Amino acid sequence: MSGAETGADQADAPGAHPSLEEALLGGARRWTRREVAELAGIPGERTERIWKALGFPTADDKARVFTDADVEALRVGERLIAAGLMTEHSETAMARALGHHLSRLAEWQVDTLLAWLEPDDLPEGGEGALATHALALLPEMELLQRHVWRRHLAARTQRARAETRYGSSAARGTRPARAASSSASRAEHLPPGDAGLRTLAVGFTDMVGYTRLTRAPSSTDFMRVLDSFEELTSSAVVDGGGRSVKTIGDEILYVCESPAAAASIALELAAGSGTGQLPTVRTGLAYGEVLHRFGDVYGAVVNVAARLTSLARSGTVLIDTALASELHGCAHYELTALRPVSVRGYSRLRPTLLKHAGRTPRG
DSSP states (O other): OOOOOHHHHHHHHSTTTTHHHHHHHOOOOOOOOHHHHHTTTOHHHHHHHHHHHHOOOOTTTTOBBBOOOHHHHHHHHHHHHHHTTHHHHHHHHHHHHHHHHHHHHHHHHHHHHHSSSGOOOTTOOHHHHHHHHHHHHHHHEEEEEEEEHHHHHHHHHHHHHHHHHHHHHHHHHOOHHHHHHHHHHTTSSTTTOOOOEEEEEEEEEEETHHHHHHTOOOHHHHHHHHHHHHHHHHHHHHHHHHEEEEEEEEOOOOOOOOEHHHHHHHHHHHHHSSSSBOOOOEEEEEEEEEETTTTTEEEEHHHHHHHHHHHHTTEEEEEOHHHHHHHHHHHHHEEEEEEEETTTTEEOOEEEEEEEEEEOOOO
């Protein structure tokens, strides 16, 4: 099995810049896939599985694709398994998660660099300017990425310690702490690095009329709308005490420990919907146990939130019965139960319209 063009082929292609590639890879391509497995001391099948999980095509048997840094990376994985910090199964899942997120980051960074360079900086058959700028920026970008990564590690550690000490429900002050701790106790029995069950509010906010926007004659205007949507929704989520899981085209997926915080975020976005700063949006919220794995979330609660978003009108917020129960009796909110509806996967989904008490939603 092999990709259409292996890394070795690319390295030998006309116009390649070995010094740039070696700097980016941390060394020259020296080893075949059999050799890298032998040097790392792990089976070849596992090496191939990890490589593909990272998002790279399988190399030809004789192609010298791998570097000394690849050998060391495989050894790191082996040490983590030996220490009981992950399993072979979770190693593959972690590789897939890292490959997915870092490939997007790399694509954005390279595209940004190429757009920043002048056309004359990239003459045919040479990449001198690209190499010069890339090699100058590489240590700076590594420093910046490491700093942001550590800041997020610290923030997540602080949240995790609070959950462990008090229970997420105790922090909400609305449910007994033992209800939230049940998810944590079940998670303790999962293999290292595998999914954990957590009780969260899950929200989807999407732009209304996205299809029409994609047909806009000016890509600049379209990108401006997307940038505005991502900036304003992400800011609202972070400032409101939530966490942005991911942005998928015209929608943002976020989670909150607190049902009230999730409701406040959604209502803030609804209040700004279609005002000129924020495109017209709608939101669906659901509450309950979700699978939390490698930064992403899965499960019925996520599906319900997505279905509610598709049902919501412009500028409104729909929530499920579980979240409505959490917010019941709170003077800040007005809850209006709507008639059950049939949607894909749910024959009688019961939405509740969420509003600020005494206010009319935009739309």
